[in-house]
Amino acid sequence: MTQLHSLLLIMEFAIVDIETTGGNVKVGGITEIAVVIHDGHQIVHEFQTLINPEQGIPTYIIGLTGIDNQMVRYSPRFEDIADELWDLLENRVFVAHQVNFDFGFIAEAYSRIGRKLASPKLCTVRLARKVFPGMRSYSLGRVCESRGIPILARHRAMGDAKATAILFDQMLHENAELVYTALKKNTGESFLPPNFPIKRFRELPQETGIYYMLDQRGKVIYVGKANNIKERFKGHFTGQGLPHLKSQLKSEVHDLQWELSGTEMMALLMEAVEIKRLWPKYNAALKLPRTLWGIFGYRDGLGYQRFQIAKVTPAIQPLETFFSREEAQVFLKEGLEQYQLCAKLSGLRKVNCQVVKDETCLGACEQNETIESYNQRALTFIQKVKERKGLIQIDLQGRTAEEKAICIFERGMLVKYGFLAQGQEDISSLKSVKAFAESSSIFKQFFHKIGSDQVRVLDDSEVSFGEQGLFSSLKF
Numbered sequence: 001m002t003q004l005h006s007l008l009l010i011m012e013f014a015i016v017d018i019e020t021t022g023g024n025v026k027v028g029g030i031t032e033i034a035v036v037i038h039d040g041h042q043i044v045h046e047f048q049t050l051i052n053p054e055q056g057i058p059t060y061i062i063g064l065t066g067i068d069n070q071m072v073r074y075s076p077r078f079e080d081i082a083d084e085l086w087d088l089l090e091n092r093v094f095v096a097h098q099v100n101f102d103f104g105f106i107a108e109a110y111s112r113i114g115r116k117l118a119s120p121k122l123c124t125v126r127l128a129r130k131v132f133p134g135m136r137s138y139s140l141g142r143v144c145e146s147r148g149i150p151i152l153a154r155h156r157a158m159g160d161a162k163a164t165a166i167l168f169d170q171m172l173h174e175n176a177e178l179v180y181t182a183l184k185k186n187t188g189e190s191f192l193p194p195n196f197p198i199k200r201f202r203e204l205p206q207e208t209g210i211y212y213m214l215d216q217r218g219k220v221i222y223v224g225k226a227n228n229i230k231e232r233f234k235g236h237f238t239g240q241g242l243p244h245l246k247s248q249l250k251s252e253v254h255d256l257q258w259e260l261s262g263t264e265m266m267a268l269l270m271e272a273v274e275i276k277r278l279w280p281k282y283n284a285a286l287k288l289p290r291t292l293w294g295i296f297g298y299r300d301g302l303g304y305q306r307f308q309i310a311k312v313t314p315a316i317q318p319l320e321t322f323f324s325r326e327e328a329q330v331f332l333k334e335g336l337e338q339y340q341l342c343a344k345l346s347g348l349r350k351v352n353c354q355v356v357k358d359e360t361c362l363g364a365c366e367q368n369e370t371i372e373s374y375n376q377r378a379l380t381f382i383q384k385v386k387e388r389k390g391l392i393q394i395d396l397q398g399r400t401a402e403e404k405a406i407c408i409f410e411r412g413m414l415v416k417y418g419f420l421a422q423g424q425e426d427i428s429s430l431k432s433v434k435a436f437a438e439s440s441s442i443f444k445q446f447f448h449k450i451g452s453d454q455v456r457v458l459d460d461s462e463v464s465f466g467e468q469g470l471f472s473s474l475k476f
Contacts, residue, residue: 011092012091012092012093013039013092013122014094015036015161015165016033016035016036016089016103016161017034017097017102018031018034018105018106019061019156021057025108026108029054030106031061032050032065032157033085033106034160034162035047035085038169042169045088047085048158048161051076052075054077057069064155065156093122094120094121094122095121096124096164097160097167099123099124118228122179123182127171128167128171130182131178132146132147140163144167150163191237193250193252204230204233204256205258206228208226208267209225209399210224210225210226210270211224211225211233211256213255213280214254215254216254221249221280222253222282223274223283224271225261225264225267225268225270226267227267233256245282260399262399262400262419265445266407268442273417292321292322293310293322293323293324294321295322295331296308296318300345303371304345305345305375305378305382306345306347307346308346308347309329309347320444327441327444327445331444335381336360337360338448340362341364341377341378342365343361345365352365389412392409392457393406393457394455395456396454402422404421405418406418406430408427409439410435411435412443413437414433415433415434415435416430416431
C-alpha cells in the first residue's frame with residue numbers, strides 16, 4: 001500500500017446523488033437525496049430520503065425518475081433533514097458524478113436557510129477520464145456498464161449513489177495518486193491567479209465581510225461581500241459561472257484587501273456603499289428598475305384585513321415598496337409567518353390554508369377566527385412596517401464580542417453606519433453616507449429577522465447627518 005493510498009484511507013467521503021425538479025439551481029427543488037459514506041476502504045453508512053420540493057414536478061422529470069407529486073407530498077422539506085444531512089457532509093469530501101450539479105443544489109438549499117456549505121469536492125466524471133481514459137462516454141450509465149457495475153435503480157438517488165460509490169472505490173484502488181492530486185487541486189491553490197501569491201491566499205480570513213480585488217497598481221477593480229471571504233475569493237476562479245469575467249479577473253488581480261463586518265446584513269450594506277463610492281470596473285452598475293412593486297392593504301367585505309402585491313401607481317400609496325415582485329413576496333411571506341396571518345387573505349395562495357395544512361394560519365380564510373383577533377395581528381404588522389420608515393437605529397453583532405455594529409436608517413435607507421465598543425452610546429463618530437435605494441432592499445431582506453431589542457426609534461435631534469447624510473431627491 002502506497003503512502004498516498006494510506007493517506008486517503010484515513011479520509012472519509014460522502015458520495016452524493018440527488019434528484020430534482022429541473023436543472024436550474026436557483027429555481028429548481030430537490031426531490032430525493034442519497035448519501036453513501038465511504039471511509040476510504042468500504043461503505044460504512046447509507047442515507048436516503050424523498051424531499052418535498054415545495055413546487056410541482058414537471059411531467060418529463062416524473063417520466064425520467066418515477067418520482068411524482070403524490071410521492072413527495074408528505075415527505076420532509078429540506079430544512080427538516082438539514083441537520084442530519086449536515087452531519088453526514090461535514091468534515092468529509094463531497095463526491096458525486098458531475099459534482100457541481102449535486103453540490104450546487106444542496107449548497108443553494110442550505111443558503112436559503114442561512115448556512116454555508118463549504119466541503120471539498122471530487123467529481124467522478126473528471127476522475128474517470130483520467131483513471132479510465134479512452135471511453136466514448138463518461139455518463140454514469142456508460143462508465144458503470146463498461147466497469148461491470150450494476151445500477152439497481154437508474155435515475156433514483158440511492159441507485160445512482162451506490163453505483164458512484166463502487167466506481168469511486170475502483171478508481172481509488174486503481175490510481176490513488178490521481179485521486180489525491182485531484183483532491184489537492186480542489187483546495188483552490190492550483191486555481192489562483194498567476195500574479196496572486198499563495199501565501200496571501202492562505203492569509204485570507206474565513207469570516208464574514210467585504211473584500212477588494214486590486215490590480216498591479218493597487219487600484220480596486222472589484223468589490224464583493226462574503227460569509228467566508230477565503231471561500232468566496234476561491235469561488236471567483238473555480239466553477240462554471242461567468243467564464244469571461246473569471247478570465248479577466250484572473251489576469252488582472254494581484255492582491256486582496258478586506259474588512260470584516262460581523263454579520264451578513266452589515267457586509268451587504270458595506271459592499272453596496274463601497275461599490276457606490278468606488279464604482280470598480282468589474283462590478284455591475286447598481287441600476288434601479290423602472291417598475292416598482294408594492295404591498296397594499298385593504299378590508300374585504302367581511303371586514304378582514306387583506307394584503308395584495310401589485311405594481312405601484314400614482315393612484316394609491318403602498319404600505320411598502322420593492323424593486324421586484326419576488327422581493328415583495330418574500331417580505332410578505334416572512335411577515336405572515338411572524339404574525340400568523342393568512343396566505344390566502346394576503347394573495348399568496350388560492351386555496352384555503354387547511355387544504356395544504358398550513359399551520360401558520362389560525363383559520364381566518366375559513367372564518368374560524370374572529371375578525372377582531374385576526375385584524376389585531378395584521379395591524380401590528382402594518383404598524384411595524386410603518387415604523388421602519390422613520391429614523392431608526394439598528395444594533396447588530398460586531399466583528400468581535402467587545403464591539404457592536406450600528407446602522408442608522410432614514411425612510412428605510414442607510415444614512416450612517418460604523419462600529420462602536422459595547423456600552424458606547426455616542427454615535428457621532430459613525431460614517432455618513434448619502435441615502436441610496438439599494439440599502440432599502442437590504443434592510444427589507446433582514447427586516448423580519450431583526451429583534452425588537454435591536455431597534456431604537458430616533459428623532460432628528462439625536463443624529464447629525466452632515467451634508468452627505470440627508471435624504472435627498474429619491475422618491476418612491
